[in-house]
Amino acid sequence: MTTTTAQLPMLPAILNAFLRPARFLALAAFATTLAACPRGDVGAPCNHGQVEPPESKLVTFPALSCNELLCVYADIAEPPDDACTVGQDTECNAANPGADRFECVASGESGRCRLKIEYVLERSMCSKRCSSDADCKDGGPTQKVVVEGTKCESGFSCAKIQTLGQFCCESLCVCNDDLADQDAEELAMDCQLGNVDGCCTGQGITEPAPGCG
DSSP states (O other): OOOOGGGGGGHHHHHHHHHHHHHHHHHHHHHHHHHHSOEEEETOBOOOSOSSOOSSOEEESOOTTSTTSOEEEOOOOOOOOSOBOTTOGGGTTTTOTTTOOEEEEEETTEEEEEEOHHHHHHTEEEOOBOSSGGGGSOOSTTOEEEOTTOSOSSOEEEEEOOSSSTTTTOEEEEETTTOOHHHHHHHHHHHHHTOOBTTTBSTTOSSOOTTOO
């Protein structure tokens, strides 16, 4: 093709005509790639399938609403041991009134404090197994780990929270809002040393849990 002086002003329009479909195809391919990438649900709300609240931290498997079937309640707070007046929940939340974690329920002739099931459900989130904190964070537009709109405000860390049961010494993605760094570090060290009774060592333990040692 011979380009004349009269045709030169038309070159941008001609080039755009050729390039526009290519741009469209590139954008379509990128959008398809994003849509095909699995989206994580760490931090999504989940249900433990029980009416009675736990005494403290809880890991439920299988939790069918979660991608990896793991639902975690990791708040470290435990109800106070002091007796309370039934119906006077403020007595149970005196240490942190803003949290409204506990309620006073009948127990014999007096009352006792326990976790509110509503609070447990509010702070229960989908999780996943992990080997480092990086496993609990987004890795770019094609690697979404944390669900959008999660109630977790301070991000997630890879931590051990269980000292008994199936997930004893297992590393899971846990919301930093609910973690106590010192407790998590001490448990991680105990698991590494194989000192967790009923999990790594102790009566009836013939083989330590995978997270021990």
